[in-house]
Amino acid sequence: MNTPLAPHYKKPLWETPFAERARALQQRDSYVPWAGYSTVDVFTTVEQEYFAIRNATTLFDLTPMVKYRIAGPDAERYVNRLVTRDIRKLKVGRVSYVVWCNDAGHLIDDGTVFRIAEHDFRICTAERQLDWFMDSAIGFKVEIEEVTSEIAALAVQGPTSCFVLKRLGLEGVEQLKPFEWRNLSAAGRPVMVSRTGFTGDLGYELWMRPEHALGLWDDLMDAGQSRGIRPIGSQALNMARIEAGFLMPNVDFISAEHTIRLNRDRSPLELGLEWLIDFDKPHFNGRRALLEENRVGPKRRLVGLDVAGNKPAHGALLYSDEAGLKEVGHVTSAMWSPTCKRNIALAMINTPHEGLGSTVWADVYLNRELMWERRMLRSQVVERPFFAPARRRATPPNDR
Amino acid sequence: MSSVRPDSADVIIIGGGHNGLVCAATLARAGQSVLVLEAAEHVGGMAITRRFAEGFKVSAAAHLFNQMPLSLVRDLNLKHHGLAFAATDLPTIGLSPDEAPLRMGDLDALNVRSEADARAYAPFDRRMNRFGKLIHAILASTPPRLGTTLWEDKWALAKMALKLRLLGRKEMRELLRIIGMNAYDLFEDEFQTPVLKGVLGFDAIVGSNFGPRAPGTVLTYLYRRAAEVSADSSTFVQPIGGLGTVTQALARAAEAAGARIRTQAPVARILVENDHASGVLLESGETIVANTVISNVDAKTTFLNLLGTEHLDTGFVRRIDHFRSAGMTAKLHLALAKRPNFTGVKPEWLGGRLVLSPSLNELERAFNPTKYQSVSATPALEITIPTIHDSSLAPTGQHVLSSVVQYVPYSIKGGWQTHRAALTTQLIDLLDQHAPGLRDSVVAAELLTPEDLEKEFRVTGGHWHHGDLAFDQFYMVRPVPGATQYQTPLPGLYLCGASSHPGGGVMGLAGRHAAHRVMSKSP
Numbered sequence: 001m002n003t004p005l006a007p008h009y010k011k012p013l014w015e016t017p018f019a020e021r022a023r024a025l026q027q028r029d030s031y032v033p034w035a036g037y038s039t040v041d042v043f044t045t046v047e048q049e050y051f052a053i054r055n056a057t058t059l060f061d062l063t064p065m066v067k068y069r070i071a072g073p074d075a076e077r078y079v080n081r082l083v084t085r086d087i088r089k090l091k092v093g094r095v096s097y098v099v100w101c102n103d104a105g106h107l108i109d110d111g112t113v114f115r116i117a118e119h120d121f122r123i124c125t126a127e128r129q130l131d132w133f134m135d136s137a138i139g140f141k142v143e144i145e146e147v148t149s150e151i152a153a154l155a156v157q158g159p160t161s162c163f164v165l166k167r168l169g170l171e172g173v174e175q176l177k178p179f180e181w182r183n184l185s186a187a188g189r190p191v192m193v194s195r196t197g198f199t200g201d202l203g204y205e206l207w208m209r210p211e212h213a214l215g216l217w218d219d220l221m222d223a224g225q226s227r228g229i230r231p232i233g234s235q236a237l238n239m240a241r242i243e244a245g246f247l248m249p250n251v252d253f254i255s256a257e258h259t260i261r262l263n264r265d266r267s268p269l270e271l272g273l274e275w276l277i278d279f280d281k282p283h284f285n286g287r288r289a290l291l292e293e294n295r296v297g298p299k300r301r302l303v304g305l306d307v308a309g310n311k312p313a314h315g316a317l318l319y320s321d322e323a324g325l326k327e328v329g330h331v332t333s334a335m336w337s338p339t340c341k342r343n344i345a346l347a348m349i350n351t352p353h354e355g356l357g358s359t360v361w362a363d364v365y366l367n368r369e370l371m372w373e374r375r376m377l378r379s380q381v382v383e384r385p386f387f388a389p390a391r392r393r394a395t396p397p398n399d400r
Numbered sequence: 401m402s403s404v405r406p407d408s409a410d411v412i413i414i415g416g417g418h419n420g421l422v423c424a425a426t427l428a429r430a431g432q433s434v435l436v437l438e439a440a441e442h443v444g445g446m447a448i449t450r451r452f453a454e455g456f457k458v459s460a461a462a463h464l465f466n467q468m469p470l471s472l473v474r475d476l477n478l479k480h481h482g483l484a485f486a487a488t489d490l491p492t493i494g495l496s497p498d499e500a501p502l503r504m505g506d507l508d509a510l511n512v513r514s515e516a517d518a519r520a521y522a523p524f525d526r527r528m529n530r531f532g533k534l535i536h537a538i539l540a541s542t543p544p545r546l547g548t549t550l551w552e553d554k555w556a557l558a559k560m561a562l563k564l565r566l567l568g569r570k571e572m573r574e575l576l577r578i579i580g581m582n583a584y585d586l587f588e589d590e591f592q593t594p595v596l597k598g599v600l601g602f603d604a605i606v607g608s609n610f611g612p613r614a615p616g617t618v619l620t621y622l623y624r625r626a627a628e629v630s631a632d633s634s635t636f637v638q639p640i641g642g643l644g645t646v647t648q649a650l651a652r653a654a655e656a657a658g659a660r661i662r663t664q665a666p667v668a669r670i671l672v673e674n675d676h677a678s679g680v681l682l683e684s685g686e687t688i689v690a691n692t693v694i695s696n697v698d699a700k701t702t703f704l705n706l707l708g709t710e711h712l713d714t715g716f717v718r719r720i721d722h723f724r725s726a727g728m729t730a731k732l733h734l735a736l737a738k739r740p741n742f743t744g745v746k747p748e749w750l751g752g753r754l755v756l757s758p759s760l761n762e763l764e765r766a767f768n769p770t771k772y773q774s775v776s777a778t779p780a781l782e783i784t785i786p787t788i789h790d791s792s793l794a795p796t797g798q799h800v801l802s803s804v805v806q807y808v809p810y811s812i813k814g815g816w817q818t819h820r821a822a823l824t825t826q827l828i829d830l831l832d833q834h835a836p837g838l839r840d841s842v843v844a845a846e847l848l849t850p851e852d853l854e855k856e857f858r859v860t861g862g863h864w865h866h867g868d869l870a871f872d873q874f875y876m877v878r879p880v881p882g883a884t885q886y887q888t889p890l891p892g893l894y895l896c897g898a899s900s901h902p903g904g905g906v907m908g909l910a911g912r913h914a915a916h917r918v919m920s921k922s923p
């Protein structure tokens with residue numbers, strides 16, 4: 001690995017190849033650690049950045065996203081045994097959103113798989129997985145390599161993002177369908193572009209060699225000037241992902257490899273990810289346990305909630321009755337959605353209280369100038385995603 | 401060929417060692433059609449008698465018989481099928497360069513060396529026997545699983561707790577005090593005579609990867625006592641014709657019950673259809689169909705090679721991969737032109753079990769170099785001269801010496817090719833110190849290191865228990881969680897070998913328990 005990075009014991013938090021530009025634009029000195037890197041939480045204000053996602057073009061540095069290269073004659077069989085989807089159907093040039101489970105059918109993490117070539121895959125994931133991936137390789141002819149620091153990555157998301165990328169010179173980018181990737185180039189810099197993202201909006205992710213990172217950033221900022229381009233931090237991204245109904249590890253679920261207490265693991269069935277499971281493909285990790293869980297039905301499910309009022313129900317316990325006698329679940333993510341104009345939440349609710357249209361009561365505590373007030377807010381189980389504009393799928397995207 | 405219907409059976413058993421044969425006989429007697437597939441030319445696994453030099457035969461791996469339950473011998477009518485003993489009640493004799501040989505259990509002789517030891521021995525022996533009986537209940541049953549709601553699991557746990565309580569408060573406390581201890585401390589507490597402690601220590605560690613100071617070696621000692629309880633005999637027995645006679649009798653018993661046995665039929669793969677074992681593919685390319693496949697092969701080979709990890713979950717594979725299965729025990733076979741003469745060993749003892757383990761410290765020292773992929777100059781030995789009782793094993797007037805060599809690591813620095821000859825010479829020299837003149841009477845010698853045992857008997861690591869008997873690979877968690885109770889994560893695939901509870905030794909209990917488990921699961 002040609003890593004120019006100092007060992008972690010000398011520098012506990014690394015900087016990404018974009019750090020120099022991020023620092024220059026950073027007005028709040030607001031950083032958060034992410035997978036061993038220092039990343040920006042907020043550049044200017046969360047609101048400004050959030051509205052740029054929904055109305056303009058945003059840059060988000062996702063270099064810390066952990067990336068693995070999986071290659072070898074058994075690569076397809078290996079990935080197919082690792083994840084719950086049928087990866088044999090994934091063609092070269094396509095990306096797939098996947099989850100992987102332990103033996104008990106509990107979620108370890110989610111991520112995206114890129115099929116780079118017939119026998120060459122890339123898995124991108126929020127947390128390090130080398131231990132699990134290596135142990136999963138016993139009996140398979142594959143090589144697994146972490147390539148996180150070899151690839152700089154930038155999410156370019158928002159309704160004007162396609163326009164900006166075209167102006168950057170990425171020829172044919174408008175032809176990319178959702179979950180496709182292509183090797184393109186901009187001003188002589190090779191860039192792998194995938195139509196993927198974490199905002200639920202029109203958007204792309206750019207993957208490049210670290211030495212091209214700063215040049216590309218500069219060109220992007222130039223190309224996007226007329227379309228309101230701005231860098232965003234993880235807070236704004238988190239708002240967009242809740243509206244899109246996407247799961248955040250360690251927020252909406254804890255990796256089954258990290259939980260300590262009993263019954264804190266979550267299965268993909270509980271997380272509403274049954275559409276990712278293909279029971280008809282050959283054996284995969286957790287298959288027997290998931291079949292059994294599917295037979296008896298999951299004990300709880302992650303659902304979308306529409307909460308009364310406008311106060312986010314952060315971490316609220318949920319009750320089946322207004323009096324709060326019977327607890328049936330809890331909120332994992334919550335926000336006031338500026339775009340939907342709704343008070344939304346993701347919540348884990350025990351069956352049978354989780355059905356679409358069911359009513360539960362959120363126990364919300366409001367701090368009003370140091371005085372706590374308790375509210376039982378009527379909440380309804382609703383469809384997610386909360387926000388799913390047609391532009392996220394349109395190909396070619398509207399060219400503005 | 402394609403028009404020929406493939407061979408089939410209700411049950412295929414992979415591996416014709418003693419557990420596979422016990423399992424086959426038990427299932428066949430219950431009316432199932434059973435096919436045993438053995439890779440080698442003869443059945444028997446690690447309990448065979450074979451030629452090792454022109455005119456000389458030996459029990460190639462296991463060489464004494466004292467652990468198979470009498471009930472099994474009776475149920476399978478093994479005496480009718482040819483099992484006969486050349487000698488029973490073989491004495492155990494402790495050898496030492498510093499003391500005269502000591503016959504274990506001879507209190508008069510012990511009294512001469514230490515009155516305290518002579519006084520302490522009988523109560524100690526009775527207590528160990530009592531504990532052995534309790535552990536025997538563990539051996540004699542299929543382990544329960546924890547965390548299930550099945551009444552049979554709960555009942556088994558309750559029975560175990562009750563048996564423990566019925567020892568009485570004092571004895572229960574004593575058992576719980578010592579069971580996690582090391583053999584060294586326990587025997588040092590009880591006795592003074594070095595060779596007595598040496599032999600007891602040897603019994604605690606033989607076949608294992610532990611020195612006598614390793615925690616858990618009291619457990620392995622009690623385990624051995626338990627197996628003796630099971631066999632209803634605390635002494636050793638030598639079958640006529642060696643240990644091969646036992647497995648030959650088992651094979652006949654299985655065939656008499658209707659089981660078929662095919663030798664030279666190595667299995668390449670266990671076949672899977674719709675997430676259920678569906679048969680096997682032989683190395684010859686032949687497919688054999690079955691509803692149930694039982695593997696007598698060690699757990700690592702079964703899951704990692706024959707089944708393939710693609711049919712298993714990562715966590716399970718991880719545990720199988722970590723199953724400690726490197727052997728630490730070698731086997732030395734000598735063809736001798738004349739009867740050896742061990743100093744101080746009475747003629748009537750020579751046909752017994754001679755244990756060279758002069759003291760606990762010597763034993764620990766013999767263990768030490770193995771930590772660094774090396775071997776001690778004075779390993780511990782368990783010597784038998786089977787030709788004393790059974791002249792069929794060697795030309796008239798000549799003899800066979802068979803010795804277990806404890807603390808010979810699986811891998812050695814520089815590889816066994818460069819060390820085997822030197823270690824053989826070294827062992828002959830060691831024996832010559834105790835039996836002067838032995839060296840000059842050696843006609844032929846064969847040393848089977850764990851690596852050789854692995855190759856000859858197709859056992860990963862060449863471990864005679866398939867994997868260490870230790871708290872973390874024991875009883876309810878043997879070989880690993882997910883493959884206990886003889887079942888595996890793959891429906892229709894079972895284990896019946898030493899990898900499963902209660903482990904190795906020519907006991908046959910794993911095979912019997914597995915057969916019962918298969919029958920209880922059959923529709």
